[in-house]
Amino acid sequence: MLEIALAARVSPETLRKIESGRVATPAFPTIAAITDVLGLSLDAVWAEISQPTVALDRPTPSGHDAREQLAS
Numbered sequence: 275m276l277e278i279a280l281a282a283r284v285s286p287e288t289l290r291k292i293e294s295g296r297v298a299t300p301a302f303p304t305i306a307a308i309t310d311v312l313g314l315s316l317d318a319v320w321a322e323i324s325q326p327t328v329a330l331d332r333p334t335p336s337g338h339d340a341r342e343q344l345a346s
Contacts (some may be wrong), residue, residue: 282307 279289284304290299292304309319 278295278308281315284308 275289276286280288284307292300306316309316
């Protein structure tokens with residue numbers, strides 16, 4: 275983690291706070307620097323975080339709960 279923080283030019287404490295969720299909305303340049311160091315694209319990161327979450331205990335349109343649908 276220290277190497278990533280230093281390469282991204284952010285403090286290790288800032289990176290820890292982002293990772294643990296204590297920084298709810300990190301600055302865009304910070305995220306861009308971290309993704310660059312990790313070799314990730316911003317588009318891929320955005321696609322990952324913008325996907326809706328599935329409530330596993332709610333019925334799906336087919337009438338089954340999401341766990342059943344995921345298992346099939």
